[in-house]
Amino acid sequence: MIAIIDYNTGNLRSVVNAVRRAGAEYVLTADPRIIERADRVLLPGVGEASSAMANLRATGLDEVIPRLTMPVLGICIGVQLMCAGSEEGNVRTMGIFPTEVRRFEADKQQGIKVPHMGWNRIEQLKTPLFDGVAEGSWIYYVHSFAPDLCDYTVARTTYGREFSGALARDNFFGTQFHPEKSGSVGARIIENFIKL
Numbered sequence: 001m002i003a004i005i006d007y008n009t010g011n012l013r014s015v016v017n018a019v020r021r022a023g024a025e026y027v028l029t030a031d032p033r034i035i036e037r038a039d040r041v042l043l044p045g046v047g048e049a050s051s052a053m054a055n056l057r058a059t060g061l062d063e064v065i066p067r068l069t070m071p072v073l074g075i076c077i078g079v080q081l082m083c084a085g086s087e088e089g090n091v092r093t094m095g096i097f098p099t100e101v102r103r104f105e106a107d108k109q110q111g112i113k114v115p116h117m118g119w120n121r122i123e124q125l126k127t128p129l130f131d132g133v134a135e136g137s138w139i140y141y142v143h144s145f146a147p148d149l150c151d152y153t154v155a156r157t158t159y160g161r162e163f164s165g166a167l168a169r170d171n172f173f174g175t176q177f178h179p180e181k182s183g184s185v186g187a188r189i190i191e192n193f194i195k196l
Helices: 012-021 032-037 049-059 061-067 077-081 183-195
Strands: 002-005 026-029 040-043 072-075 083-086 097-103 116-121 138-143 145-147 153-159 161-169 172-175
Touching (some): 002 032, 012 026, 032 061, 049 061, 072 077, 077 172, 116 153, 138 183
Parallel strands (some): 072 172, 083 097
């Protein structure tokens, strides 16, 4: 059973649909007891970092999530909340990945618009999350902030600057991109997570 954490950050429908297409059983929940008993945990989300972190703190999930021992996947704002801190709202986050989340700088000459919306490539892929995923595969982004590179970067993307497209540490994984909106490549990544 996959616990998909519902903490009022939106984007749940597309994640639920992706998990359903992969044939996995799931439950939408914010109940720590259910989350702690799940086989896998998904932390999705679209929104603003300080508000999303406040939602996790209100339910105590900010303390529950870092203690989980099953595979955990953060998507978009989910992975940002797993980092050390974010410039968005100048908030300290859960600190699972020791890296900061920084805003993109717009640059008209280079064609860099903020937010970064659309298809881009992931490079230097590591970990079983990317089994069967080709180097340079196209995936879908919608974001204005992204985690800096660090020792736990397992996929890189360049948009004005190079950033962590994905992170992994022990049983924790995170994608700044949206696998649930990334076609067959994203479907493979979700399937790989379910098999971890």
